[in-house]
Amino acid sequence: MISEFQKNLNNVTGYRASRQKYADEVLDNRELFPELIQLCFHTANKNSSKAFWILEFVCYQKLEWIKEHLDFFCSQIKSLKDESAIRPAAKICQLLILSHSKQKKIQLSEKNLEEITENSFDWLIGDTKVATKAYSIRTLYLLGQHYDWIHPELKTIITKDFPNHSAAYKAVAKEVLKKIK
Template structure:
């Protein structure tokens, strides 16, 4: 499948897990599609860019190392994602990258990458994004806070302030992280 055909086929991706996985499998079986997928994720004027983000998340679960050569682009562009259905998978990819950087060491993020992920994570946390994106951001920022001592106090302040105004799922993640911070 060529890139143009792949881009056109995004019209047929649905939110169903099987649909997202089917397209992720196409990318996993044809690595040549990966650069186009990453590009499409940040083509915010394209109506299918959130679908590309959904697929990228699934690909990253299995082949996170493919992101290595796209880290500069990915980290510099995440702040431009504004559509809610694209933020959630990108926030999850950020969490996967940070976990890999600190725990497994497979992905080595530069100081600039870490700053861009931190800044965007706080933006998603304090702005009006959905709970899943906030939850991924909280967990990502918690991990970053183990290495940057200013993050945990900021994170604690934001979580504590916002706690009463959020859903049960936000509160569950907030309690989990607050226990770890103390």
């Protein structure tokens, strides 16, 4: 049976105000959060990408809510194929790694870290849009502070790909390369 929340996803648009409206609904009703996580990975549902847009906004404010869903989230991100879902997933990965490495509010398991690392490299070298690549570069930079093998790999990839990308990619690449050296 389709819930009222799932029906409401039909009304979500790419506009920031629209995404925030539905994120606020989840923020005001935490019991919707597990349903939101499930919807994100129900890729047969035409609104799964919209669910990811909302999840990203919720995670900006209540990242700690994802704690009990980390194993599911990290194990499922590899199944994403739609760029509209991959971009917010990459941003959430960046938020998770930032929280894990700096604030220690989110404790990721070794397996979670490996899955985020693998997917970030896949998104970086794969055929994804620049925003996803930028989030992946920043995530991998942070992970490289935990795993010493990541920075040399990251440096090789972004140096090789640098000439073939947009100004946005180049800006992030320059920023990270300065930090690596």
